[in-house]
Amino acid sequence: MRARFVLPALGAVAALLLTGCVDNSTPAPETSGAASSVTADDAAVALLPADVAASGTLSIGTDAAYPPNEYKDSAGAPIGWGIDLATAIAGKLGLDPDFQISKFDNIIPSIVGEKINIGESSFTVNAARMEQVDFVNYYESGIQWASATGTDVDPDNACGLRVAVQATTVQDTDEVPAKSDACVAAGLEPIEKLQFDTQDLATNAVVLGQADALSADSPVTFYAISQNDGDLQAAGETFDVTPYGIALAKGNGMAEAVQAALQSLVDDGTYDDILNEWGVADGGISTITINELAVG
Structure with a gap:
C-alpha cells in the first residue's frame, strides 16, 4: 500500500499508545524461497541496540491488507513480498521475526511508543511522517x-x-x-x-x-x-x-542496523530474488538510504 498519508493527531497518538495497537495473536508466516535461506550479517548485527539484540526477536508491525505487498493467507498468517523482505531483514540481523498485524494508522504510534521495533507496511516516505519516525528506503512505487x-x-x-x-x-x-x-x-x-x-x-x-x-x-x-x-x-x-520505507524509531540505532541488513540483502542478491519471486522487480533499488524523499 502506498503509503497511507494521514497521520493521527498527536493527542490521538497518545491515546493509541495507551489502548494498544497490535494483535499479538498473529500466526507466524511459513517462509519459503529466498527469504528462508538468509544468514546473519555480522556488520549489521553489530549495529543493533543492545536490548533488541538480547531479545532475539525483531517485532514487525504490518497491516497485511495490501496484496501482493502484505496480506494474509488462509490461516491468517502474513504473506507477501514485503513480509518476505522483513523476514530476510530479521535473518540478516540474527533475529527471529515476530509479525504483529495492526491497523495501518496504529503502526507508527506503536513504533514511537517502542511497542514494536519496525513497521513494514508499504509506507510512502514523506516529510510529515519523518517528523515522527525514521525511514529506511527499500523500493520505488x-x-x-x-x-x-x-x-x-x-x-x-x-x-x-x-x-x-x-x-x-x-x-x-x-x-x-x-x-x-x-x-x-x-x-x-x-x-x-x-x-x-x-x-x-x-x-x-x-x-x-x-x-x-x-x-x-x-x-x-x-x-x-x-x-x-x-x-x-x-x-x-x-x-x-516515490519511495517505500521501513519505519523505525528515531535515534535508537535501529535505522542504521536495518539499512545495513537491507544493503547486505541487495549485495548478495537475496533482495532481487525476493522481488523476482513476486513479480515486482521493476521498483527495486540498488542503494539503501535513510530518510530520502527523492527516488532515482
Missing part, C-alpha cells in the same frame, strides 16, 4: 489506475467517474481528491471517490461494475490485474513515483 477490460479510462481526465480506493491510502487522502478538485475548478463534474476498507473490495468494485476505475500503488494494481482473469486492464501509465 508509483500510482497506477486500472479499469474494467475494454473500458478506456484516462486518470488525467476522470471527471464524473467513480473511482475506488482503499481507505487512508494516499490515493484516498491526496491523489483522487486533488484530481476531483481540479475538475470542479474547471466547471466539470467531480470524481466520485468510493472508499473501501481493503484493497480487494476496491478491486471487486471495478470488476462488478460498481466503480469505473481504481487507483492504488503500482505493484498492487498490477497484481490485481494479474489475479482477475482478464477482467481488469491498466489505465494510463504509472506516475508520481
Whole structure:
C-alpha cells in the first residue's frame, strides 16, 4: 500500500499508545524461497541496540491488507513480498521475526511508543511522517489506475467517474481528491471517490461494475490485474513515483542496523530474488538510504 498519508493527531497518538495497537495473536508466516535461506550479517548485527539484540526477536508491525505487498493467507498468517523482505531483514540481523498485524494508522504510534521495533507496511516516505519516525528506503512505487477490460479510462481526465480506493491510502487522502478538485475548478463534474476498507473490495468494485476505475500503488494494481482473469486492464501509465520505507524509531540505532541488513540483502542478491519471486522487480533499488524523499 502506498503509503497511507494521514497521520493521527498527536493527542490521538497518545491515546493509541495507551489502548494498544497490535494483535499479538498473529500466526507466524511459513517462509519459503529466498527469504528462508538468509544468514546473519555480522556488520549489521553489530549495529543493533543492545536490548533488541538480547531479545532475539525483531517485532514487525504490518497491516497485511495490501496484496501482493502484505496480506494474509488462509490461516491468517502474513504473506507477501514485503513480509518476505522483513523476514530476510530479521535473518540478516540474527533475529527471529515476530509479525504483529495492526491497523495501518496504529503502526507508527506503536513504533514511537517502542511497542514494536519496525513497521513494514508499504509506507510512502514523506516529510510529515519523518517528523515522527525514521525511514529506511527499500523500493520505488508509483500510482497506477486500472479499469474494467475494454473500458478506456484516462486518470488525467476522470471527471464524473467513480473511482475506488482503499481507505487512508494516499490515493484516498491526496491523489483522487486533488484530481476531483481540479475538475470542479474547471466547471466539470467531480470524481466520485468510493472508499473501501481493503484493497480487494476496491478491486471487486471495478470488476462488478460498481466503480469505473481504481487507483492504488503500482505493484498492487498490477497484481490485481494479474489475479482477475482478464477482467481488469491498466489505465494510463504509472506516475508520481516515490519511495517505500521501513519505519523505525528515531535515534535508537535501529535505522542504521536495518539499512545495513537491507544493503547486505541487495549485495548478495537475496533482495532481487525476493522481488523476482513476486513479480515486482521493476521498483527495486540498488542503494539503501535513510530518510530520502527523492527516488532515482
